[in-house]
Amino acid sequence: MSTQATGPVEMKSWDEHTWDGKRYDEATGPKQTTGGMTTAYRGDLEGTGDMRFLMSYPDDDTCRSTGYEVVTGTLAGRTGTFVLEHVGGFRDGVAEGTFTIVSATGDLTGLTGEGTVRWAQGEPGRYTIDYDLS
Template sequence: MSTAHANAEMKSWDEHTWDGKRYDEVTGPKQTVGGMTTAYTGDLDATGDLRFVMSYSDDDSCVTTGYEVVTGTLNGREGSFVLHHTGDFHDGVASSTFTVTSATGDLAGLTGTGRITWPQGEPGRFELDHDLR
């Protein structure tokens, strides 16, 4: 088992309530859907395309689940893989745990789990504990 580390930089964010309003135009409890594009640098040099569903208990906290397609290079091997995320946002920090669900290219056979921690206004910190057959 190896651990890959990378920084994460948000490149785009799109989040709306079920009825199409921007997430920040609706206060209080709500459910939203959206997407985010991320640039990863480090042991993982890649772009991530995440689609998610969020459930807010109030304006400052939520739980989320989603799938991210990551395309690029992991420790020098090129391909793509899919991560299933489960996470939350509390006290200004987004955090998620994830599992690799599939992989292609030189990354075919990749398995693993990991975590990302993302303090608001700062780069995210990505870690993936993985095996590659």
């Protein structure tokens, strides 16, 4: 039986550039970018995340993204590190996506599950994780 964890997630840093090194917002029209983000999770998960991603923009207002995030923290009273595989995008002022837990270490070894994350522009983010922890 799965357990659900929820709470706010705060973006602490964001770094995104086109393949040729320009800031993502300095290039207009279709483009591809790579970057990184650090996050702070609160609520049922207390921890920090370090994510690397790839993004593809068909225009300046929408994109699709994929990436991996290493989360270090405490979930269900257990401390460790786990990796999330993200797929998502940005449209109409909202960044949202899904993720799958692909590995875990420490007291979180055996953690499996999936979840969602959503950031409306100018608002705090929210996450939901449905997980099993043996």
